[in-house]
Amino acid sequence: MFEEYDEYRNKIREFALKEFTEEMAAEYDRKEEYPDELRKKSLSLGIIDMQNPAKVMIAIEELCRVDAGLGIAVTTPYFGSEVIMLFGNDRQKEILQDVYKGKYILGLAVTEPSGGSDVAGLKTTAMKQGNKYILNGSKMFITNGAIADYLVVLARTSEDPNPHHGLSTFLVNTKSKGFNANKLVDKLGVRATNTAELQFNNIELNEDDLIGEEGKGFYYIMMFFNISRIYVAAQSLGIAIGALDRIKSYIKENDIKDEDSMFRLSDVGTHIEATRQMTYNAASYLFEFKPKPELTSMAKAYGSETAVYAAESAMEMLGDKSLYEDVQRIFRNAKIMEIWEGTSEIEKLVIARYILKGE
Numbered sequence: 001m002f003e004e005y006d007e008y009r010n011k012i013r014e015f016a017l018k019e020f021t022e023e024m025a026a027e028y029d030r031k032e033e034y035p036d037e038l039r040k041k042s043l044s045l046g047i048i049d050m051q052n053p054a055k056v057m058i059a060i061e062e063l064c065r066v067d068a069g070l071g072i073a074v075t076t077p078y079f080g081s082e083v084i085m086l087f088g089n090d091r092q093k094e095i096l097q098d099v100y101k102g103k104y105i106l107g108l109a110v111t112e113p114s115g116g117s118d119v120a121g122l123k124t125t126a127m128k129q130g131n132k133y134i135l136n137g138s139k140m141f142i143t144n145g146a147i148a149d150y151l152v153v154l155a156r157t158s159e160d161p162n163p164h165h166g167l168s169t170f171l172v173n174t175k176s177k178g179f180n181a182n183k184l185v186d187k188l189g190v191r192a193t194n195t196a197e198l199q200f201n202n203i204e205l206n207e208d209d210l211i212g213e214e215g216k217g218f219y220y221i222m223m224f225f226n227i228s229r230i231y232v233a234a235q236s237l238g239i240a241i242g243a244l245d246r247i248k249s250y251i252k253e254n255d256i257k258d259e260d261s262m263f264r265l266s267d268v269g270t271h272i273e274a275t276r277q278m279t280y281n282a283a284s285y286l287f288e289f290k291p292k293p294e295l296t297s298m299a300k301a302y303g304s305e306t307a308v309y310a311a312e313s314a315m316e317m318l319g320d321k322s323l324y325e326d327v328q329r330i331f332r333n334a335k336i337m338e339i340w341e342g343t344s345e346i347e348k349l350v351i352a353r354y355i356l357k358g359e
């Protein structure tokens with residue numbers, strides 16, 4: 001599947017191997033800084049093509065294979081763009097063009113201090129007063145939160161008895177009066193990405209800041225997750241292959257032949273192949289505009305567990321060598337795969353619901 005992109009895949013692999021040096025990956029991980037120069041370079045070389053989701057998926061996989069911190073950092077400036085692409089108005093789509101060109105950085109803010117899994121339970125409000133919406137509340141763990149120019153924000157616009165019906169999405173300019181972002185530090189992994197908590201204090205939004213229709217926000221975000229979970233599965237696949245690369249080199253360099261090592265190598269390789277098939281299969285439905293959320297959730301849940309298993313295997317097999325930066329960074333980066341865009345528990349609830357609904 002997706003063999004037609006082999007040439008593109010090779011180009012991304014070359015870019016990652018050349019640009020994501022161990023020194024650079026370790027430095028940004030240690031400093032917890034966003035690699036903006038790398039973002040600009042990846043744009044100028046046409047590494048990311050947001051108009052083609054298959055290319056995005058392949059780029060994510062290949063970049064994360066070399067280093068997930070840098071790989072995710074250069075692929076997240078567009079985070080949330082699909083909501084605008086699918087439901088935005090002309091003005092919002094013009095802003096999106098500038099995001100694609102690298103003029104602006106985008107983010108998407110759903111999670112709140114009270115929790116991220118229960119999307120329908122969120123507390124941020126954007127109540128209508130005259131021809132304005134007044135945004136109040138706070139968001140937590142928002143990628144690009146302190147560096148974004150615009151954010152897609154999910155907020156409650158009515159107290160509809162059905163909590164799914166009262167939510168709407170807005171495109172919020174982070175220069176708006178009443179916006180405040182506080183960068184979070186000391187993360188376990190993906191430390192080259194920017195993560196922030198946000199406060200909205202009486203931010204005035206215009207009617208044309210509303211994305212799509214009022215009251216449809218919950219459904220827009222669920223559709224977005226159908227896409228973004230494929231990308232997390234691709235991040236996981238890349239991390240797992242990166243861990244396998246380290247295991248293979250170690251086995252060959254040290255001429256290791258014992259059966260336990262061969263069994264572990266074989267298990268990791270098998271999990272990776274299953275993740276690849278599940279991810280590409282779910283993606284092929286999605287990219288034909290026929291998403292199958294249960295297949296997407298399977299790829300995301302299984303893929304993230306594979307990333308953690310492969311990273312743990314690298315740590316265990318390389319022994320004391322694994323405590324140095326390269327492998328322990330893979331291990332730290334892998335864990336977030338099981339958390340963002342829906343924890344493994346949430347993915348498993350989605351899968352179970354679909355199984356029970358089926359014949």
Ligand SMILES: Cc1cc2nc3c(=O)[nH]c(=O)nc-3n(C[C@H](O)[C@H](O)[C@H](O)COP(=O)(O)OP(=O)(O)OC[C@H]3O[C@@H](n4cnc5c(N)ncnc54)[C@H](O)[C@@H]3O)c2cc1C
Pocket residue numbers: 107108109110111112114115116117118140141142143144187190195336339340341342343344345346349
């Ligand atoms: C580095 C980082 C970047 C992030 N970037 C973004 C971003 O850009 N935008 C954004 O909106 N969010 C972002 N998030 C938030 C992320 O999506 C949430 O952390 C995630 O959705 C889980 O929410 P929570 O942490 O509030 O956990 P909670 O929802 O409080 O869940 C806590 C635990 O309870 C379990 N649980 C919850 N509900 C159920 C249930 N019904 N059944 C069984 N178990 C359940 C969960 O699986 C989890 O183990 C980011 C998080 C991190 C760490």
